[in-house]
Amino acid sequence: MKFARFLSLLLIAALAFASIGLVVAQDDEGEGVTITLAGWSSSPAEDEALQAAIDDFMAETGINVEWQINTDHNVQMQTAFASGDYPEVFYIDSSKLPEWATAGVVAVGEDNIEDQEGFFPALLDIFTFEGTLYCPPKDFSTMALQYNKDLFDAAGLDYPTADWTWDDLRAAAEALTDEEAGIVGLVTPPELPRFLPFLYQAGGAIFDEEGNYVFDSDETRQALEYYISFALDGIGGAPSVVDAGWGGEAFGTGRAAMAMEGNWVIKYLLDNFPDLNWGVTELPQGPAGRATMAFTVCYGVAADNDHPEESWALVNYLTGEEGARRVAEASFGPMPARTAAAEVYLDSWAERAAGTGLDPADLEAFVTGADYGKPWVLPPGWSAWADAFNATLQRAFAGEATVDDIIFETSLVA
Structure with missing residues (x-):
């Protein structure tokens, strides 16, 4: 009897051990673990x-995931951080x-992060802060040059190529x-993200590799003078000069022969x-070579987290x-x-662009930009600097400020 009882206990223990893999996603009460993923639509x-991927993940792992769509993600996350109760x-x-890494809310x-070698290296660099990799990229966009073939044909011009210079x-x-038709050659939004490629193409920067502020430079002046000249000379300008709300609209309506948008413009057009x-x-x-901007988002994990695994x-x-x-x-x-x-990605657009005026092979330009894209990021607390830059650049477009004014105004909040 004792031996039979011992065998029974041994069998129960073996079954319990074998079932561990089935309950890894359960909490102490035996209920399935639930984590929240917060983002935007x-x-x-x-x-x-994304919902299909989440559903498949839940089916394969037993981990429950709630997909929280935020209407004002950054503000809602800041509020959640302040409360101490935020998504995993x-x-x-x-x-x-x-900003968020410095605040200690990101693990x-x-x-x-698995299979890091499979990512575009530049994207991992973007999510490396002070030598630490925090999160893997979700997707990304780069800026490229869009051009209206009909307007180029009418003007007797060759189409732009990757070999073009300033x-x-x-x-x-x-x-x-x-001017009579109300068409500008290039739409040039007066804002920092659209200007930055030209700064980098000129060999300039806002900060050097050691983090020192180096915006006051000859390279910055050269890039600013070039960018502002389109508006001052009437061959470019803000989308509003052609009654558009943004560059993609100005280009799509045919009021701008060229635009510099990211790949978010593809489906819109x-x-x-x-x-x-x-x-x-x-x-x-530019004078110093190639540059574009890389806009990207990662999946971050909460530092204060009951379910990190x-x-x-x-x-x-x-x-x-x-x-x-x-x-x-x-x-x-993206x-x-x-x-x-x-x-x-390119093949998917080949199907979706069928019957339109776009050759999907051209979209390779966005992918190539990943090799030399610069991150869209400023240090914590530098939003005032960006605001000062944008405000003074807008005045410069109207002829009410100079390049030196831009450099001086931004230095006051640097």
């Missing part, structure tokens, strides 16, 4: 693809990482501007201006090769962060 197609996983725009990624861009803008005959190439090279499991699932494929197929423009999914 990009498009119905992307929302559907959340979107982090590259511009917010320094360190490093070895928790001189080529300006000459084309002059030739394409038609295909949906709203399907007959537009347009192309895309890389931004022109489950959180990282979700993040790695969404940013793995299958997750990247889903992004590629459902994207409204590209998957893994190099292996780039071809799937």
Whole structure:
């Protein structure tokens, strides 16, 4: 009897041990662990693809995930951080990482992030703050040059290429501007993100590698003079000069022969201006070479987190090769962060652009930009600097401020 009882206990123990793998996602009460993923809605197609990925993750792991769509993500997250009760996983725009990492609300990624070799290296660099990798990229966008083929044909101009320089861009803008028709050669929004590629192309920067403020430089002056000249000479300017709300609209309506938008513009143009005959190439090279901006978002994990393992499991699932494929197929423009999914991304647009005026092969320019894209990020507390820059640049476009005024006004809040 004692031996039989011993065998029974041994069998119970063995069954309990074998079932450990089935309950890893259960808390002490035996209920399934639930984590929250907070972000924002990009498009119905992307929302559907993300929800499908979440559903598959829950089915495979037993971990419950609540998808929280924020209408004002950064503000809502700041409120949640202040309360001490915030989602286990959340979107982090590259511009917010320094601030949130400094605040201690983002867990360190490093070895928790799987298959790091598969990401575009520049994107991992963007989410590395003070030598620490915090989170894997979700997707990304780069800026490129869009051009209206019909307007180029009418002007007898060759289409832009990746070999174009600043001189080529300006000459084309002059030739394409038609004051009577209300067309400008190039739409040049007076804002920091659109100006920054030109600063980097000139060899300038806001900070050097040691973090010193170096905006007051000859390179900055050269880039500012070039960018402002389009507005002052009437061959470019803000979208409002052609009665548009943003660069994509100015270009889509045919009132701007060229624009410098990110790949978020693709679906917008295909949906709203399907007959537009347009192309895309890389931004022109400046005196110091190539540069564009890389706008990207990562999946961050909460530092104050009762379920870190489950959180990282979700993040790695969404940013793995299958997750990247889903992004590629459902994207409204932003590209998957893994190099292996780039071809799937381009193929998906080949199908969606069929019958329109876009050659989908041109979209390779956005992907190529990942090789030399600069991060859209400022240190914590520098929003006042960006505001001062934008305000003075707008005055410069109207002829009410000079390049030196921009450098001086921004230095006051640097």
